[in-house]
Amino acid sequence: ATLLVLHGPNLNRLGSREPGTYGNATLADINQRLHEQATQAGHHLLSLQSNAEYELIERIHEARDEGIDFLIFNPAAFTHTSIALRDALLAAAIPFIEIHLSNVHAREPFRQHSYFSDIAEGVISGLGAQGYELALAAALHKLA
Ligand code: DQA
Numbered sequence: 001a002t003l004l005v006l007h008g009p010n011l012n013r014l015g016s017r018e019p020g021t022y023g024n025a026t027l028a029d030i031n032q033r034l035h036e037q038a039t040q041a042g043h044h045l046l047s048l049q050s051n052a053e054y055e056l057i058e059r060i061h062e063a064r065d066e067g068i069d070f071l072i073f074n075p076a077a078f079t080h081t082s083i084a085l086r087d088a089l090l091a092a093a094i095p096f097i098e099i100h101l102s103n104v105h106a107r108e109p110f111r112q113h114s115y116f117s118d119i120a121e122g123v124i125s126g127l128g129a130q131g132y133e134l135a136l137a138a139a140l141h142k143l144a
Contacts, residue, residue, distance in 0.1 A: 007049035008076030025129040064092040071096035100125040
């Protein structure tokens with residue numbers, strides 16, 4: 001199968017961005033581990049990080065046309081704001097897991113609403129970089 005990991009705004013700064021909240025792993029570290037994990041299991045993993053809502057929407061549209069089987073998505077701050085990304089996912093109808101490094105439920109009230117959780121296959125929040133590996137394992141299990 002082919003899976004796509006989408007990383008939203010400011011996640012290109014992981015490693016140096018608020019490490020107490022988001023950890024020390026860089027985005028490259030996370031992508032590399034996921035790539036190895038997918039390849040070892042005989043699957044393909046693609047990834048994109050963007051700070052622009054437009055680019056993420058376009059990538060989701062393309063994912064549909066390419067026949068991507070599953071998405072792992074950290075919408076970052078767009079989690080709490082983006083009806084447009086929600087609509088893109090509904091239009092694409094590709095199953096996805098929503099993921100957050102931090103436990104959004106233990107933070108500011110404005111982080112406790114997500115435009116994605118009710119349409120996701122599942123949600124992982126608060127397990128740091130390891131959450132991505134767990135999300136990928138769950139996705140591969142669902143695809144098997
Ligand atoms: C985040 C949580 C969001 O509230 C925040 O805006 C982010 C990252 C996380 O991974 O914990 O940028 O999605």
